[in-house]
Amino acid sequence: MRKLIFAVILFFVLIFTLPIFLLKPNKIAINSGDDYEKYITAGSSSFTIKVYDAQLRRAIDLDLEEYVLGVLAGEMPASFHLEALKAQCVAARTYTVKRLKALGGKGCLNHPEADVCTESTHCQAYRDPKLLSTENLQKLSYAIENTKGEVIVYQDSLIDAVFHSTSGGRTENSEDVWQAKLPYLRGVVSDFERHSPKLTSTIQIKISEFASNIKKLDSSLKLDTKKLSGEMKILERSSGGRIISMKIGNKTFKGERVRTALGLNSANFSYAIKGDSIVFNVSGNGHGIGLSQYGADGMAQQGHQYKDILTHYYSDVEIINVYDFYGDSNK
Numbered sequence: 001m002r003k004l005i006f007a008v009i010l011f012f013v014l015i016f017t018l019p020i021f022l023l024k025p026n027k028i029a030i031n032s033g034d035d036y037e038k039y040i041t042a043g044s045s046s047f048t049i050k051v052y053d054a055q056l057r058r059a060i061d062l063d064l065e066e067y068v069l070g071v072l073a074g075e076m077p078a079s080f081h082l083e084a085l086k087a088q089c090v091a092a093r094t095y096t097v098k099r100l101k102a103l104g105g106k107g108c109l110n111h112p113e114a115d116v117c118t119e120s121t122h123c124q125a126y127r128d129p130k131l132l133s134t135e136n137l138q139k140l141s142y143a144i145e146n147t148k149g150e151v152i153v154y155q156d157s158l159i160d161a162v163f164h165s166t167s168g169g170r171t172e173n174s175e176d177v178w179q180a181k182l183p184y185l186r187g188v189v190s191d192f193e194r195h196s197p198k199l200t201s202t203i204q205i206k207i208s209e210f211a212s213n214i215k216k217l218d219s220s221l222k223l224d225t226k227k228l229s230g231e232m233k234i235l236e237r238s239s240g241g242r243i244i245s246m247k248i249g250n251k252t253f254k255g256e257r258v259r260t261a262l263g264l265n266s267a268n269f270s271y272a273i274k275g276d277s278i279v280f281n282v283s284g285n286g287h288g289i290g291l292s293q294y295g296a297d298g299m300a301q302q303g304h305q306y307k308d309i310l311t312h313y314y315s316d317v318e319i320i321n322v323y324d325f326y327g328d329s330n331k
């Protein structure tokens with residue numbers, strides 16, 4: 001019934017947006033050799049999206065599946081298990097389709113002329129698939145082909161399919177790191193990340209450097225660096241272990257802000273003062289919300305399929321095919 005309502009809504013959206021979607025021929029002209037032609041042709045769709053290319057400094061038109069292939073190349077090592085690559089494809093495609101202005105998405109807020117940009121610090125990382133070796137291109141293209149059009153929905157709405165490198169053992173509830181409480185972004189165990197090079201990390205920072213970096217967060221900070229152990233206190237940790245808030249001097253800071261200011265891999269850290277330095281022991285890498293990429297690779301190595309991986313990291317979701325609603329010239 002929910003799917004029927006969704007289909008009806010999409011039908012009306014389609015009526016108004018049909019002219020925006022360009023029907024593509026079966027073959028996409030790309031000057032990059034036979035391998036690329038062969039694989040991108042099989043994975044091509046009927047969606048054309050506007051991508052702001054940070055290197056070219058302008059927006060270009062790309063086929064949705066071709067763009068997702070570049071995101072896959074930019075966001076996940078090609079050496080990862082095929083099922084993890086497929087999970088990453090579906091997450092990246094969902095992230096992208098949710099932003100398409102033609103479907104009511106907000107587009108890229110940094111580049112209003114585009115749906116998404118290639119800046120990893122803003123939208124999603126992107127690597128030109130033409131730079132991949134033939135072997136890696138085949139593997140990644142296979143992942144695209146075999147998840148073609150698939151996106152993740154929660155109660156018939158596209159989810160914000162966020163992902164990160166390594167949770168550190170447990171992912172986070174969205175509201176513990178960001179403001180919004182999203183029902184599908186719940187903290188879950190992430191058992192199979194032990195092969196992540198950033199599962200734990202240690203960083204030593206001079207107290208003077210620490211003080212100046214924290215002061216950049218709030219210029220009215222008063223901090224006695226000679227009595228630092230009494231000046232710092234962790235106030236609250238999330239269920240996933242990340243610091244929600246901590247006291248430094250006369251101020252209270254969010255853990256994420258401290259993490260960013262100090263360049264730590266995650267907000268899940270402990271610290272010890274040693275001489276004129278502070279040593280931070282950090283667990284995990286990234287914000288910890290949604291799909292853990294190393295966790296996905298670990299689950300895949302344990303024999304889990306990509307849909308199992310996605311429904312583990314995103315709670316109560318379904319996977320649907322976006323082309324079932326919008327049509328695909330290549331079917």
Ligand SMILES: [Zn+2]
Pocket residue numbers: 108109110111116117118119122123124
């Ligand atoms: Zn962007």
